[in-house]
Amino acid sequence: MKTKKYIDSLKLEWYEDTFDLSEFKKDEKQAEWLEYLEPHVNLKTLKIMNYLGVRFVGWVGASSFTKLKILSLQSCKNCNKLPPLGQLPSLEELKICRMDGVQHVGREFCSMLMASPSSSQNKIAFPSLKRLIFSNMTNWKAWDGVEIGDFPSLHYIRISVCPRLIKFPQWPFMSSVKEMELDYSGVPDVSNFHSLTNLTIAFMSQEYSKWMSRCYFPMLQHLRLSFGSAESVHLSQKVLPSLKTLGIHDSEELRVVTGLKNLTSLNSLIIEACPNLEFKGLPATLKQVKFNRCPLFEKGFKEQQHMRNVLMIEAHNSDDEEEEKEEMDGEDDDNMD
DSSP, X not given: XXXXXXXXXXXXXXXXXXXXHHHHTTOTHHHHXXXXXXXXXXXXXXXXXXXXXXXXXXXXXXXXXXXXXXXXXXXXXXXXXXXXXXXXXXXXXXXXXXXXXXXXXXXXXXXXXXXXXXOSOOOOSSTTOOEEEEEOOTTXXXXXXXXXXXXXXXXEEEEESOTTOOBOOOTTTTTTOOEEEEESOOOOOOTTOTTOSEEEEEEEXXXXXXXXXXXXXXXXXXXXXXXXXXXXXXXXTTTOTTOOEEEEESOSSOOEEXXXXXXXXXXXXXXXXXXXXXXXXXXXXXXXXXXXXXXXHHHHHHTOGGGTTSEEEEOOOHHHHHHHHHHHHHHHHHTTO
């Protein structure tokens, strides 16, 4: 493989149904096999799926892969540590999915070298990374080991289906992040990500709704919320001084959102599939509102004489929107196939 310099995209996949997993899960030779599959350093895209070894080998994440831009590690369930991917100088997109053995992500993710103020060898981790996705990491609890200067180009983070994740790198680490999605995950503290302009939080619990009142997002302009079990939430002008667009979706238990009236920068509101949400007032700055399957809120809005100048739009079916989002997620999963 190392001699094939014209291969720029490579997918390595182990087919589990062809093996006796009870034997292969214990087989250290898995690492040897992966070692033999080392590609040429001209590689630009790499995807590793269903690798059964307990550790990754040295070439995965080696800085000699100066052209590698897209990397995906999926369903490597026996590995309990991530390789030192921060050393890849040109990596722009990274997706890590279904790594059941990983409970903690530390400094080893950024570099083989441990953090040391006296060491001149330490380098900025992930210098070119723009998009980072963690998905279906069911046992992942903590992420630390990030230093100031790491991830200088990171724009987008998505944490999806990581229900145990609590510990999260805090601002000013990763201060370039503008867009974040938290889907069906724990309650990682991202309250101090002051650089965010776009934030999506799906399946929020009542604990999450309390957390929202303690946050501060001075630059956040677009916020999309979906509540699972929460019945109420308070949105504050102090927390969201720059918010322009607010979407509340698929929140059957949600009954009241307080503080909406005081969001003086808000000009667009979208409410979909919130059948029990009651109207509690809206800011005078609002310019347009979209409704779909929220009869109580829509009824209350239409009764307000002073809101007659607000453009009301019948929103398209949210099921279509979900299908569109699933298709996009599918494209993310398959973009290296």
